[in-house]
Amino acid sequence: MEVKFSQEQLDKVKEIISRYPEGKQKSALLPLLHLAQEDFGWCSVEVMDYIATLLHIKPVEVYEVATFYSMFHMKPVGKYVLEVCQTGPCMLRGSDQIVNYLKKKLGVEMGGTSADGMFTLKTVECLASCGSAPMMQVEDAYYEYLSEEKIDEILDMFRANAIHRKEHFPGRTV
């Protein structure tokens, strides 16, 4: 499978690069990594090499950045990644119980993907949602004031929607 953006996304790439002065296109790296991850599911070597060619920079400049920031998946993940906040304020409001419930329910350890390939469970650090703790992020959305019942509802909702999602690209890890 060839790693390549659609024409629509290539237009978006062009627009993103135009936000910076001439010759400063490397600034587009983080926005492009986000765009690529949305499209290809995770940051494989092939994806990162492709971004390097789009920005006329060396592949290593992409690798060193992608591995530094916690949002970029450096190995394949499930269709949905559940990112549960575990930092102090969420912990005070019961994030440990939320994490344990998700582990049990999905039958995975931290970082693992459920057997049906649907969900990857991750813990993350503070997401600026401390007043609505406990919480988790899935894709663009925050799910707040979590409880076991609410998690059941959320997972069911994702399962119902998952049929429309395309498969993630295969690829190599760094």
Added chain:
Amino acid sequence: MKILLDKINVPGINTFEVYRREGGYRAVEKALKTMTPDQVVEEVKTSGLRGRGGAGFPTGMKWSFIDKTSSNPHYLVCNADESEPGTFKDRYLMQNSPHSLIEGMIVSSFALEAKLSYIYVRGELKFIIKILEKAIAEAYANGFLGKNILGSGYDLDLYVQPGGGAYICGEETALLESLEGKRGNPRIKPPFPAVKGLWASPTVVNNVETIAATTWIVNNGGAEYAKIGIGRSTGTKLISACGHINNPGVYEIELGLPVKEFLYSNEYCGGIWKNHKLKAVVPGGSSVPILPEELFLKTAAGEDRLMSYESLSDGGFATGSMLGSGGFIVYDETACIVKNTWNFSRFYHHESCGQCSPCREGTGWMERVLHRIEFGKGRPEDIDLLVEVAKRIEGNTICPLGDAAAWPVAAAIRHFRHEFEYHIKHPEKVMDADHVYQPGMVMA
């Protein structure tokens, strides 16, 4: 007195139309049509406004450092990388009233003579990025951004830049590195960003709340702003309150409000949840020292503690803390200070960029030692070891993340040493038979 959140409950305030109808963008008209950039800087200086991201540095002074002799363009970058545990005020403002930030960006960019500005938002807040991009598009469509704004001859382009998930990028030079498409490694200062910032050009980096406050200052004058608040803590502050309280949320307070009123009044936190007793408060985000109830409510000298830069830091670190970012975390009597300290140490270890050895190694050591104390494997000498490691990190790193990691550990031991000793002496009491930690232990 509300300045930033006075219109927050007006339906549709997130749209240009309603924001404008409610008096929005008047500051842009006033600044661009009737003031010079230097006059705006002077008003901000007069206002006494201090950086709302945590450091509290006077904003007008920061602006006046910009290198006007440079032939490079100037840039304004808004720091919306809000990541300090306990802090969610900027997110609240951007989510509910994005034009408050956009308007502030325009007048502040004008003051700094910047023609290209960025709002660097933490990458996780994708929905906020969409809200801001929509608001920016509305501002362009109505002639408040772009070429020759309101016929004044002033041009400004404004873009949103996403982060990638890294607390360190809230440090201004790390943020600039990140905006240049690199790892978020803080730079050695000097040179300061005002001389060599984004792409080696003069740059100012300001927090969301700071920038939003400049709108009111332009509209009403710096002298009026300086009348609000107390002493050198002028104006209002957004406080994000969380933890064991009845009403978690974001509140705008006039600086100088007694902490007791903030914590117990139904207008704000509404007291401790479940009718529990208060144990401790971290008043300004996870990096500032934790204070036990008695030192939180009153200073060591016996005065009522106030929500202000000076009062919260009264007594230095021995008996005080800091206003910081306004991330207000409350602990009730069941909270385990050891567990909380371990949790924060794990956070800082995870977020250390790895550039400086004291921080890269020291945060890991602190996390591991705290982990073993918390999980019943602590040794008597561990407490002093933690104090020693914290001391060796503090002040020995390029950026303040080292300090931010060291302070919570040092303060927790300073005020709650007995809880650490209890964990080490009685592992069986904090662990059940399966060696699972028992949360909610009330320490003897």
